[in-house]
Amino acid sequence: MDKIIIDGPCRLSGEVTISGAKNAAVAILPATLLVNGKCHLENVPDISDIRATIKILKSLGSKVEYITRNELIIDNSNITTVEAPYDLTCKFRASYYLLGALISRFGKAQISLPGGCNLGARPIDQHIKAFEKLGATVEVKRGNVYASTKNKLSAGNIFFDVVSVGATINAILAATLVPGTTTIENCAKEPHVVDVANFLNSMGANIKGAGTDVIKVTGVEALKQSSSYAVIPDQIEAGTFMVAAAITKGNILIKNCIPKHMEPITAKLQEAGAEVTEFEDTIRVSMNDTPRPINIKTMAYPGFPTDMQPQICTLIAISKGTGMIIESIWESRFQYTDELIKMGADITAHGRTAMIKGVDTLYGCPVASHDLRAGAAMILAGLVAHGRTEVYNVHHIERGYENIVDKFKKLGAKIEFVRDNGRDENV
Numbered sequence: 476m477d478k479i480i481i482d483g484p485c486r487l488s489g490e491v492t493i494s495g496a497k498n499a500a501v502a503i504l505p506a507t508l509l510v511n512g513k514c515h516l517e518n519v520p521d522i523s524d525i526r527a528t529i530k531i532l533k534s535l536g537s538k539v540e541y542i543t544r545n546e547l548i549i550d551n552s553n554i555t556t557v558e559a560p561y562d563l564t565c566k567f568r569a570s571y572y573l574l575g576a577l578i579s580r581f582g583k584a585q586i587s588l589p590g591g592c593n594l595g596a597r598p599i600d601q602h603i604k605a606f607e608k609l610g611a612t613v614e615v616k617r618g619n620v621y622a623s624t625k626n627k628l629s630a631g632n633i634f635f636d637v638v639s640v641g642a643t644i645n646a647i648l649a650a651t652l653v654p655g656t657t658t659i660e661n662c663a664k665e666p667h668v669v670d671v672a673n674f675l676n677s678m679g680a681n682i683k684g685a686g687t688d689v690i691k692v693t694g695v696e697a698l699k700q701s702s703s704y705a706v707i708p709d710q711i712e713a714g715t716f717m718v719a720a721a722i723t724k725g726n727i728l729i730k731n732c733i734p735k736h737m738e739p740i741t742a743k744l745q746e747a748g749a750e751v752t753e754f755e756d757t758i759r760v761s762m763n764d765t766p767r768p769i770n771i772k773t774m775a776y777p778g779f780p781t782d783m784q785p786q787i788c789t790l791i792a793i794s795k796g797t798g799m800i801i802e803s804i805w806e807s808r809f810q811y812t813d814e815l816i817k818m819g820a821d822i823t824a825h826g827r828t829a830m831i832k833g834v835d836t837l838y839g840c841p842v843a844s845h846d847l848r849a850g851a852a853m854i855l856a857g858l859v860a861h862g863r864t865e866v867y868n869v870h871h872i873e874r875g876y877e878n879i880v881d882k883f884k885k886l887g888a889k890i891e892f893v894r895d896n897g898r899d900e901n902v
């Protein structure tokens with residue numbers, strides 16, 4: 476089985492450059508389907524979720540040309556089907572964005588029902604509600620989602636019952652080419668929601684209010700080809716390296732990030748005793764002492780991101796005291812704590828709450844990545860643990876972190892990616 480091996484403990488120092496945001500890119504790539512022509516994208520992360528998205532787009536008829544590893548041109552002028560293959564979409568949650576984009580441009584779409592995952596139930600009722608408010612008929616049967624419209628979609632008012640990143644973006648996608656003004660209320664305000672809106676506006680869409688509770692989309696007849704659009708830096712990857720600096724009592728300059736997006740993480744790391752200095756598109760994080768314990772409640776942006784919860788838990792696990800985490804987004808995001816306990820952590824997790832008593836030392840051992848961010852947390856734990864940590868199920872980590880092993884190695888970690896065939900490689 477592929478694994479990442481870490482020999483700890485270490486003190487990280489140096490510079491790291493953050494890649495493009497996964498959760499923006501997995502939406503922007505399907506959003507290109509709204510354009511009957513070419514889209515030029517830069518700062519696209521080279522991760523397996525993006526490779527999966529590109530495979531799906533190609534199956535619909537998109538032509539994808541890589542200029543560099545992170546820059547590509549997608550030509551959607553010859554889409555031949557609106558039915559995405561079941562085997563490509565069923566395991567890939569963000570394939571739900573195909574629904575919004577395809578229904579807006581072609582009036583119909585079919586994907587497999589995006590399954591649940593290691594975080595607990597992941598319903599799509601709010602996505603469906605948005606499409607229906609615009610006049611679509613949505614049917615979920617035998618594992619597939621079918622969206623269609625007899626006539627054309629029409630503008631409407633959408634009020635979400637829960638704040639959902641995916642449903643907000645899908646509503647924007649669906650409304651972009653619909654005549655009239657669609658009002659979307661109780662929206663998610665995450666940076667990637669704003670990035671998708673900025674991308675579409677750069678192609679001639681008329682979307683106002685992204686980043687606030689209320690978004691207004693005035694439909695345009697067609698989008699035009701753009702010169703080039705660069706995806707924003709990944710907030711969670713940057714946050715992971717910020718925690719890495721703090722947890723290893725290191726000193727890291729994190730380049731290509733947006734300090735404003737990092738504020739909820741910055742505030743908590745400062746509370747834990749880290750020194751955080753912000754520059755224009757760079758952050759320096761350093762730490763000299765053992766972290767003070769902190770309490771966290773995950774919230775929608777601008778609250779503390781759930782996708783940083785396992786990483787910050789690892790920091791609290793070696794703090795000088797007891798901290799608590801309340802997970803308010805996902806019902807089942809503490810499974811990874813069993814792995815930290817194997818390494819010597821003292822954590823009691825029950826339902827959506829975890830009580831973490833800091834310990835002096837973690838010890839390396841074989842651990843599994845339960846999901847993408849849990850995998851990042853295992854690497855962080857391995858960096859401070861004494862002895863050898865072997866992280867398994869690394870395909871989860873490959874979904875969202877470009878070159879993570881190489882990046883940590885350049886910061887001074889003793890870390891290797893070992894493929895099943897014995898070949899050492901970077902993720």
Ligand code: EPZ
Nearest residue numbers: 498569597598599600601602637638639640641782804847
């Ligand atoms: C996005 O998932 C991210 N994924 C997740 O990141 C992230 O954890 C999550 O937002 C929360 O920030 C992508 O952007 C691709 P939601 P999404 O809809 O959009 C409930 C990572 O590690 N809900 O904002 O699927 C839902 O159950 C991943 O990068 C409904 O009830 O999340 C949850 O409690 C994992 N009905 C809450 O809303 C719906 O129709 C927020 O979910 C939709 C969601």
